[in-house]
Structures are given as structure tokens and as C-alpha cells.
Amino acid sequence: MLAKNNSIVLSKLKYKDYDLIVKCYTQQRGIVTYILRGILKSKKGQAKTVYFQALSQLQIEENFKPNQSLHAIKEVKLGYIYKSLHTNIYKSAIVLFLSEILSNVLREEERNEALYDYLETALQYLDNEEQYANFHLLFLLKLTRYLGFQPENLNKNHAYFNLQSGTFETFDDGIYSISGKNLTLLKQLLGINFDALHTIKISAKQRQEFLNMLLHYFELHLDGFKKPKSLQVLNEVFH
Secondary structure, eight states, X not given: OEEEEEEEEEEEEEETTTEEEEEEEETXXXXXXXXXXXXXXXXXXXXXGGGGSTTOEEEEEEEOOTTOSSEEEEEEEEEEOOSSTTTSHHHHHHHHHHHHHHHHHOOOOSOOHHHHHHXXXXXXXXXXXXXXXXXXXXXXXXHHXXXXXXXXXXXXXXXXXXXXXXXXXXXXXXXXXXXXXXXXHHHHHHTOOGGGGGGOOOOHHHHHHHHHHHHHHHHHHSTTOOOOXXXXXXXXXXX
16 A cells, blocks of 8 residues: 655664665654665665664655555655754764664554654754753653653652652652752753753753663663663763
8 A cells, every 4th residue: 555654764774685674653653664675786775775864754655564564665755854963963962862762662553643743843953953962851751741651740849759650759769769950950851841941051960860860760661671872972972
């Protein structure tokens, strides 16, 4: 069945000698994996691989067959042309990190337009923004809403936040309770949108500590979640 599907590239993998397997999050069907047969066989084909850079936004005409795990692409073009996401070294580090996270946590093969719209809008914001050092923190925090474990936004005046329950509490509940700077930053981020990120001023050390806390939060709520290998690169770039 030929159909058009807006897609965001999550990962790509060389298969055999000349094929490419591309995993995308799509507007119409959630996770879809495509196979591009022979694309690496010629220089012309290899040139087309530029479409499949991490988190590229594409318009794909696909040959979708419901009973198959790999689907064919008849035609592809850019749905949105990034100005800086793949050329700015700092943004590229964020892209590498987020694409690895998304490839890990997005698994549903069903439509979720609200999630797709969030990814599309957030990435376009990052592409156009000049102050973005904390972007990935808010991106991951907002992503929890679509994954089903968003921190509750009540009782924000309480002195602790429980990573396991996702709630603010009045008491220290042990290893899952956070307080101090991480708690303060969590409360700040829960109350803002991307256009207010420039108001958040933190050090590189605090950024790393908060990110580690966020990743631990993901580990507690998502079976099989693993810290991305690109975390070290991200930390080095923003050190």
C-alpha cells in the first residue's frame, strides 16, 4: 500500500553490503523501520543518505505492508530543512544524545500525533535557538508526559521529590528522594516552556548532575532503559 508519512529519523544501520535500515518515528504509525536496498551501491545512492541524518524531518512515500517488519521507501524529501542542527557541533551533540534516547524509549507501532507534533516542534525550536545549553533537560522532562510518567505538578512547595513515585513529598524517603539544587531546578523547569529556557542559569556541573538524575528517573520508569553511550560526548562538549 502506497502512502505518505511524515517521519523523524531515529537511527540508521548499514545492512549487508549496500543496504540501509532506517528507524523512524512517524506521524501516522508511530515506529516504522524502513529498508533502503542498494542505496550504498553508487555515489548517487550514497548521496541520498544525507536525508537520513539523526532527527531529520522527512516526508516519505512508503510502500507499507502491515504484516512485514521492514518497509520500502518509494520517494523521500526533507519535510523541514535544518539550518544548524547538523552543522553546529554543540547542537549535533544534543541531536546524537536525543536520537539515542528516543530510539530507546519510543517503541509503539501506533499513531500518536501529539507526541509527533511535540518532537517536530521542539526540534525546530532547537534549530533556530541561540541559547540551548539546557534544551535537552527540558526536552526530556516534557517527554515524560508522553511516556506516561510525568512528574506531578502539585505540592511543588514540598521539600522533596520522590523519583520512584514521581511526586513531591514533605519527607526524605531515602535513596529516591531529591532535594537541594536538583529539586530547585526541577521545580523551575516544570513551570516553563522552551521560550523561557534562557532564564535558567546553571553551571556545567549542575547541568550534568541534573541530567544524571533525569536519566535515573527514566531508568526507574522504563523497563530496559539504558544510559546512552553518547552521554559522555554530550558532557564533554558542554563542560
